[in-house]
Amino acid sequence: MNKKENYNTIFMNIDFINRYLMLSKNYCFDLHESFENYSNEKVIEIINELGYQVKLKKCDNYFNIVEFYLPFKFQFNIVLRYGIVELIWGIWENKLPNLQLSGPWGVIADNLGYEHPIRKPIFRNYKDLQEILKEAFSIFEDFKREVLTFQS
DSSP states (O other): OOHHHHHHHHHHHTTHHHHHHHHHHHTOOOGGGSOOSOOHHHHHHHHHHTTOOOEEETTTTEEEEEEEETTEEEEEEEEEETTEEEEEEEEEESSTTOEEEEEEHHHHHHHTTOOSOOOOOBOSSHHHHHHHHHHHHHHHHHHHHHHHHHHO
């Protein structure tokens, strides 16, 4: 089995498409309801409270989480624009630049064969954002566990 097939199996095992679709449906609000004027400091606080060390990449205005579980480097980027949450993953194996997988969750779903675009979740307040991130991190934890299990 090649690496692409391995990752497809991992995504199937964690029910990635259905979980992302449910996240999208649960947080599908009109854009005029979105929370555009959030505080980066408050977002960092929420992410820290959910158990992750995060850095704000000011140049591109995204939140970056990096974790190492040898031989892998997992990266989770969170982009918040206009109250919309874009979730992006990257995974490297055996040191850089051996990129294994990278992309926004919507592109990953497309690559897995989902035929319709999945709308990015929208948050109206910090509570919505916290719930979106809590579920996203749950999916992330399942993904990491499967990758590490699959490679051993």
